[in-house]
Amino acid sequence: MCKHSVIFSIVSLITHFKSYFNLMFKQLILLCALSMPLVSNAATAPFSGDITTDVLLNDYDKFNKQYNAFTPTEQDIALMQKLEGKALVVLFGTWCHDSQREVPKLIKLLDESKVELASVKYVAVGYNKQDDAGIAQAHDLQYTPTFIVKDNGKELVRVIEKPTGTLAQDLTQGL
Numbered sequence: 001m002c003k004h005s006v007i008f009s010i011v012s013l014i015t016h017f018k019s020y021f022n023l024m025f026k027q028l029i030l031l032c033a034l035s036m037p038l039v040s041n042a043a044t045a046p047f048s049g050d051i052t053t054d055v056l057l058n059d060y061d062k063f064n065k066q067y068n069a070f071t072p073t074e075q076d077i078a079l080m081q082k083l084e085g086k087a088l089v090v091l092f093g094t095w096c097h098d099s100q101r102e103v104p105k106l107i108k109l110l111d112e113s114k115v116e117l118a119s120v121k122y123v124a125v126g127y128n129k130q131d132d133a134g135i136a137q138a139h140d141l142q143y144t145p146t147f148i149v150k151d152n153g154k155e156l157v158r159v160i161e162k163p164t165g166t167l168a169q170d171l172t173q174g175l
Helices: 002-043 053-059 061-069 074-083 097-113 167-172
Strands: 087-092 119-124 146-151 154-160
Touching (some): 146 167
16 A cells, blocks of 8 residues: 555656646747747847948948939039038938938938038947947937038037938038
8 A cells, every 4th residue: 555655646746747847848938939039130130330331332222222313403412512521420220211211312412512521420220229339329319310410519400300301401501
Protein backbone atom coordinates (compact mmCIF):
# COMPACT_ATOMS: atom_id res chain seq x y z
CA MET A 1 0.00 0.00 0.00
CA CYS A 2 2.84 2.30 0.76
CA LYS A 3 4.35 1.64 -2.67
CA HIS A 4 1.07 2.51 -4.36
CA SER A 5 0.78 5.74 -2.50
CA VAL A 6 4.36 6.72 -3.40
CA ILE A 7 3.75 5.82 -7.04
CA PHE A 8 0.47 7.74 -7.00
CA SER A 9 2.25 10.77 -5.50
CA ILE A 10 5.00 10.61 -8.14
CA VAL A 11 2.47 10.30 -10.97
CA SER A 12 0.44 13.14 -9.51
CA LEU A 13 3.55 15.30 -9.21
CA ILE A 14 4.62 14.55 -12.79
CA THR A 15 1.13 15.38 -14.07
CA HIS A 16 1.10 18.63 -12.12
CA PHE A 17 4.54 19.66 -13.45
CA LYS A 18 3.58 18.64 -16.97
CA SER A 19 0.51 20.92 -16.94
CA TYR A 20 2.56 23.71 -15.32
CA PHE A 21 5.32 23.46 -17.95
CA ASN A 22 2.70 23.22 -20.70
CA LEU A 23 1.15 26.49 -19.49
CA MET A 24 4.58 28.15 -19.21
CA PHE A 25 5.50 26.97 -22.72
CA LYS A 26 2.27 28.46 -24.13
CA GLN A 27 2.97 31.76 -22.36
CA LEU A 28 6.52 31.81 -23.72
CA ILE A 29 5.22 31.25 -27.27
CA LEU A 30 2.68 34.06 -26.81
CA LEU A 31 5.37 36.41 -25.51
CA CYS A 32 7.59 35.64 -28.49
CA ALA A 33 4.73 36.20 -30.92
CA LEU A 34 3.84 39.54 -29.35
CA SER A 35 7.48 40.66 -29.45
CA MET A 36 7.88 40.07 -33.19
CA PRO A 37 6.46 43.46 -34.30
CA LEU A 38 8.85 45.23 -31.94
CA VAL A 39 11.83 43.43 -33.40
CA SER A 40 10.66 44.01 -36.94
CA ASN A 41 10.08 47.75 -36.33
CA ALA A 42 13.49 48.12 -34.72
CA ALA A 43 15.08 46.76 -37.87
CA THR A 44 13.10 49.11 -40.13
CA ALA A 45 13.29 52.34 -38.12
CA PRO A 46 13.91 55.28 -40.44
CA PHE A 47 17.31 56.92 -40.65
CA SER A 48 17.82 59.88 -38.34
CA GLY A 49 20.72 62.31 -38.16
CA ASP A 50 22.67 64.58 -40.46
CA ILE A 51 22.33 63.66 -44.12
CA THR A 52 23.71 65.09 -47.34
CA THR A 53 21.64 65.95 -50.37
CA ASP A 54 23.63 63.40 -52.40
CA VAL A 55 22.69 60.57 -50.03
CA LEU A 56 19.10 61.76 -49.80
CA LEU A 57 18.64 61.90 -53.57
CA ASN A 58 20.57 58.69 -54.28
CA ASP A 59 19.19 56.48 -51.51
CA TYR A 60 15.57 57.67 -51.28
CA ASP A 61 13.68 57.16 -54.52
CA LYS A 62 10.69 59.38 -53.65
CA PHE A 63 12.99 62.32 -52.95
CA ASN A 64 14.84 61.75 -56.22
CA LYS A 65 11.63 61.53 -58.26
CA GLN A 66 10.27 64.75 -56.76
CA TYR A 67 13.60 66.53 -57.33
CA ASN A 68 13.58 65.54 -61.00
CA ALA A 69 9.89 66.39 -61.47
CA PHE A 70 10.13 69.89 -59.95
CA THR A 71 10.90 72.89 -62.15
CA PRO A 72 11.21 76.15 -60.20
CA THR A 73 10.00 79.38 -61.75
CA GLU A 74 12.42 82.19 -62.60
CA GLN A 75 10.69 84.31 -59.93
CA ASP A 76 11.32 81.66 -57.26
CA ILE A 77 14.95 81.27 -58.32
CA ALA A 78 15.39 85.05 -58.01
CA LEU A 79 13.67 85.11 -54.59
CA MET A 80 16.17 82.57 -53.25
CA GLN A 81 18.92 85.24 -53.51
CA LYS A 82 17.36 86.88 -50.42
CA LEU A 83 18.77 83.95 -48.43
CA GLU A 84 22.36 84.89 -49.25
CA GLY A 85 24.56 84.74 -46.16
CA LYS A 86 21.81 83.13 -44.06
CA ALA A 87 21.91 79.73 -42.37
CA LEU A 88 19.27 77.15 -43.17
CA VAL A 89 18.22 74.21 -40.98
CA VAL A 90 16.01 71.57 -42.59
CA LEU A 91 14.31 69.12 -40.23
CA PHE A 92 12.42 66.34 -41.97
CA GLY A 93 11.51 62.67 -42.03
CA THR A 94 12.54 60.34 -44.84
CA TRP A 95 9.22 58.57 -44.09
CA CYS A 96 7.10 61.76 -44.25
CA HIS A 97 5.08 62.48 -47.40
CA ASP A 98 5.27 66.26 -46.86
CA SER A 99 9.07 65.98 -46.54
CA GLN A 100 9.23 63.82 -49.66
CA ARG A 101 7.40 66.58 -51.52
CA GLU A 102 9.00 69.77 -50.09
CA VAL A 103 12.64 68.91 -49.30
CA PRO A 104 13.52 67.98 -52.91
CA LYS A 105 11.96 71.29 -54.02
CA LEU A 106 14.27 73.14 -51.65
CA ILE A 107 17.30 71.24 -52.91
CA LYS A 108 16.37 72.05 -56.51
CA LEU A 109 15.78 75.72 -55.63
CA LEU A 110 19.21 75.93 -53.97
CA ASP A 111 20.88 74.12 -56.89
CA GLU A 112 19.27 76.30 -59.55
CA SER A 113 19.64 79.62 -57.73
CA LYS A 114 23.24 78.95 -56.68
CA VAL A 115 22.61 81.17 -53.65
CA GLU A 116 25.57 81.39 -51.24
CA LEU A 117 24.25 80.35 -47.82
CA ALA A 118 26.30 80.70 -44.64
CA SER A 119 25.38 77.05 -44.00
CA VAL A 120 22.71 74.47 -44.69
CA LYS A 121 22.06 71.54 -42.40
CA TYR A 122 19.75 68.67 -43.34
CA VAL A 123 18.64 66.64 -40.33
CA ALA A 124 16.46 63.55 -40.75
CA VAL A 125 14.34 62.57 -37.75
CA GLY A 126 12.71 59.32 -36.69
CA TYR A 127 9.00 58.68 -36.25
CA ASN A 128 9.30 60.33 -32.82
CA LYS A 129 10.57 63.52 -34.54
CA GLN A 130 13.91 63.32 -32.75
CA ASP A 131 17.53 62.80 -33.73
CA ASP A 132 20.41 61.55 -31.62
CA ALA A 133 22.24 64.90 -31.67
CA GLY A 134 19.20 66.74 -30.27
CA ILE A 135 19.00 69.24 -33.14
CA ALA A 136 15.27 68.70 -33.66
CA GLN A 137 14.59 69.14 -29.93
CA ALA A 138 16.75 72.28 -29.81
CA HIS A 139 14.59 73.75 -32.59
CA ASP A 140 11.30 72.63 -31.00
CA LEU A 141 10.34 70.44 -33.95
CA GLN A 142 6.62 69.68 -33.98
CA TYR A 143 5.86 68.85 -37.62
CA THR A 144 7.87 67.70 -40.62
CA PRO A 145 9.31 69.14 -42.65
CA THR A 146 10.34 72.33 -40.88
CA PHE A 147 12.60 74.82 -42.65
CA ILE A 148 14.33 77.41 -40.45
CA VAL A 149 16.15 80.46 -41.82
CA LYS A 150 18.64 82.03 -39.41
CA ASP A 151 20.91 85.03 -39.40
CA ASN A 152 23.70 85.14 -36.80
CA GLY A 153 21.94 82.40 -34.83
CA LYS A 154 18.61 84.26 -34.69
CA GLU A 155 15.59 82.60 -36.27
CA LEU A 156 14.08 84.80 -38.97
CA VAL A 157 11.67 82.50 -40.81
CA ARG A 158 10.08 79.12 -40.09
CA VAL A 159 8.14 77.19 -42.73
CA ILE A 160 6.25 74.20 -41.35
CA GLU A 161 4.96 71.20 -43.34
CA LYS A 162 3.94 72.95 -46.53
CA PRO A 163 4.20 76.54 -47.68
CA THR A 164 1.20 78.81 -48.00
CA GLY A 165 2.60 80.19 -51.29
CA THR A 166 5.59 78.72 -53.03
CA LEU A 167 8.44 77.40 -50.91
CA ALA A 168 10.71 80.24 -52.13
CA GLN A 169 8.07 82.84 -51.24
CA ASP A 170 7.57 81.47 -47.75
CA LEU A 171 11.30 81.06 -47.04
CA THR A 172 12.02 84.65 -48.01
CA GLN A 173 8.93 86.28 -46.54
CA GLY A 174 9.92 89.41 -44.62
CA LEU A 175 13.58 89.29 -45.70
